Amino acid sequence: MEPNAITAIYAEISGQPTPVAxxxxxxxxxxEGVCTVTSEWSQNHLVGGSRLRYLQQWTLLVQHKEDRKTVRTVLPPGPCAPLQGELVCSLSPVRGLRAVVRETAGSHQVLEIWDSQGLRKSLDLTALNKHGRVYxxxxxxxxxxxxxxxxxxxxAERIRSGSPESPGKPPSGKDRSVYREDWGEGFSSKSLPVLCVVELETGNVSVMQGVPPHVSPGQALWAPGSQAVFFVGWSHEPFRLGLKFCSNRRSALFLLGLDGHCECLSGEDVSVSVSSPRLSPDGTGLVYLQGRVFGPHNQCVSLHQYDLQSKKTSILLDVVNRxxxxxxxxxxxxxxxxxWSADSQRVVFSSACRNRKDLFVIDRRTKTLAFLSNNQSEVYGSWKLLAIQKDLMVVCCSSPHTPPTLRVGFLPPAGGAVEWHTLHHPAGTFDFHWTVLDVTPPTEEDNTQYSGLDFGAVLVKPRDRxxxxxxxxxxxxxxGPHSQFPAEWNTTTAGLVKLGFAVLMVNYRGSTGFGQDSILSLIGRIGDQDVKxxxxxxxxALQRDAALDAQRLxxxxGSHGGFLSCHLVGQYPDVYRACAARNPVVNAATLLGTSDIVDWRYSSVGLLYSYDQIPTAEALAVMLERSPIIHAAQIQTPVLLMIGAKDRRVSPHQGLELYRALKSRDSPVRLLWFPEDGHSLGRVDTQADCFLNTALWLQQHL
Known part of the structure; x- marks a missing residue:
């Protein structure tokens, strides 16, 4: 297939819009009850090389039946409204006011308040000079x-003051070149966040005082009475570690009054991390997530509830080991x-569940848990909750052959089923066949410390050969490795299947959705258990599906997936005929001093980490032994490498190290270098370039 034809297919696949809020x-x-659903969407615009954002609204007529509400009629939506320059927005729950932080052509950040009569208030936050850029x-x-x-x-970011006499001016003299720590990959502009309050009547903007000096605040929300705020504070002492995709950073839940009094609500345990504080509608309870520090960077967490009256904390849903x-x-x-449910007694959430993503509700009184997807997982492999307000849930559903779909339904009484209504149908489904595979390791590959674990995969293929x-x-x-491939819409997978390939998305042991034991089983066994x-x-897959070609694999x-790809072509040199790796970990020993998550470099190979860790020859030897670079001499498979020059998680020199090792042995290798992209290779033009080159590479060598 010609490059133009591949690009056209990718444009169709990647252009499917996705609801994000x-x-x-x-x-x-x-x-009669009238409910308005306002949804925010993201859509790739390949020609313009940009990611479009727009709003779409639906009006629902709601009927009350005895003890429950149902959607009687869904009116046709209005036209989509593009969001120009909006950075962040929020809808007020009572009057429906819309707050927007927008960036103007002059790089000023402006706060706008909109109501049914139009623009009601506008503040130039940059000109006020009370803080740096809004997060x-x-x-x-x-x-x-x-x-x-x-x-x-x-x-927002705290202003970097040169001196107390000139707080708005940049540092000068001896302070001009002082190193400023940041929060790593994806957060290079974030160092010292501050909490800011706007009084809408007067337009006054103030920075809250009283945040402990050793923490960086975020995820803030108002406490009942609006005289205090809850926030999560991440410890930045003795130094910051990368925060993106890492739920294991030392943090705590705080209550900060407008008078500057600050109280830690989650205790002083330095071995825990917290996130996602959410206040109940009646203002009596707060739920939040809690996990452990260090070890797996993403893991199963517990759901805690804090009673604002008794000031006691209890576990609503504990960590699920198996x-x-x-x-x-x-x-x-x-x-x-x-x-939260309208009566403040139930909490709704979505989460990984084996090879799918599902929707759940838990009752805070009985701690009983129930599925809400009505066993429709054969239609949709992924259910993601976007919001629930007055018991009306808005979810994004998809599957490997069905692009994102927006659905709504009222939370039923305990034991009842949800009556789901589809607001937005995708332009169409694709003629793919998908199935979930459950895989049990043989006895010789079982992990004796965590015996009996299985794992899974999602197989997607063209319906017609x-x-x-x-x-x-x-x-x-x-x-990750601690992430998941749920049975949901995936642009890369859909594009390759449209081109005639079958795609096997593997959730090896250590993936999320299989319990904490599965996650812990991979610690110290990377490069071995996950490869097997x-x-x-x-x-x-080859044994169960005779349509697959074992001679064309x-x-x-990407990232740890690239690490495993390179391992596979090194450990099984006669099996794979092509390899494409994005920002792969190639040599964990040389990566140690350049990654923003140095703790994971130790934890992944089974070594304990502490902030004062000094590398030893023994530790470096273990890291090298687990790395695909030691198998480079055996690699015969043609390898395509795609590298982001601004990657702070996996240094771009990792890919270069493998490139040189293969070049020196005259092994087929090609390297794509993206000077303006980072670890996720997330720019629209980068993603299109990567897909085109991957498709051509597979076509050439398969």
Missing amino acids: AGLTEQLVGG DDAQFGGLSWSGCETRLLYV PNAGECAGIYETLPSSC FHGDKIPLVVFIHG DVQRAVAT AVIG
Whole structure:
């Protein structure tokens, strides 16, 4: 297939819009409930090389039936409204006011308040010079409305002052070149966050005082009465470690009054991390997630509840070590900004569950847990909660052959089923066949410390074969390693299947969704257990599906997935005919001093980490032994490397190290260098370039 044809297919696949956030308002009109769903969408625009963001609204007519509400009618949506320059926005829950932080053409950040009559208020935050740039990421930032809707709370960068006499001027003299720590990959502009409050009546902006000096605040929200705020504080002493994709950073939950009094609510245990504080509608309870520090950078976390009246904390849902079949496997991701039922007695969340992502509700009184997807997992392999307001849930559903779909449904009484309504149908589904594979390691590959664990994979393939030929198989490996390939819409997978390949997405032991034991089983066994698991998944797929061509296998992956891809072509040199790796870990020993998550370099090979760690010859030897570079001399497979020059997680020199090792042996290798991209290779033009080159590489060598 010609490059232009591949690009056209990728444009169709990657152009499918995805809902990323939702807000809801409800009012009575003529005695009938009217609910407005406002959804924010993201869509790749390949021609413009940009990622578009837009709003779309639906109006729902709601009917009350005895003890529950149902959606009676869904009115047609209005036209999509593009979001120009918006960094972060928030909808007030009562009056439906819309707060927006927007960047102007002059790089000024402006706070705008919109209502039904148009623009109501506008503040030039940059000109006020009370703080640096407003944070627009989900890790730290967000806009929080006070209960009376007269104040806004947000997070911004602290101004770097040259001296107390000139607080608004940049540092000068001896302080001009002082190194400023940041929070690593993806957060290079974030160092010292501050909590900021806007009084909407007066337009006054102030930076809250009283945050402990050893923590960086974020994920802030108003406490009842609007005289204090809850926030998560991440410890930045003795130095900062990378925070993106890492839920294991030392942190605590705080309550900070407008008078500057600060109290730690989650205790002084330095071995725990917290995130996602969410206040109940009645203001009596707060839930948040808690995990452990160091070790796996992403793991199963517990759901805690804090009673604001008794000031006592209890566990609502504990860490799940090993789930039974058909049960919730625990929580592995952040809570949506709104997750409470209207009566403040239940919490709704979505999380990885084996090879899927599912929707759950837990009752805080009985601690009983239930699925909410109505066993429709054969239609949708992924259910992600975007918001719930007054019991109306907005979810994003998808599967490997169905692009993201927006659905709504009211939370039913305990034991009841949800009546789901689809608001947005994708332009169409694709003629793919997908199935979930459960894989059990043989006895010789069992982990004796965590015996009896299994894992899984998702196989996606064209429904029709070309002229009855067998289908070449691309083995797709996720990074992390503690992440997941749920049975959801995946642009790379869909694009390759559209081109005629079958794709096997492997969730090896250590992936999220299989319990904490599975995650811990990989510690100290990277480069061995995970490599064998992928190879076992490939053998299982070939055994169960005669349509797959065992003579035409390829392997692709990024980060730890690239690490495993390089291992596989080194340890099984006669099996794979092509390899494409994005920002792969190649040599863990040389990566040690250049990664923003140095703790994981120790934990991954089974060594304990402490901030004062000094590398030893023994530790470096273990890291080298676990690395694919030691198998470089055996690699015969043509290797395509895609490297982001601004990668702070996996140094770009990792890919260069393998490139040189292969070049020196005249082994087929090609390297793509993206000077403006980082670890995720997330720019729209970069993603398109990577897909095109990967497809051509597979086509050439398969």
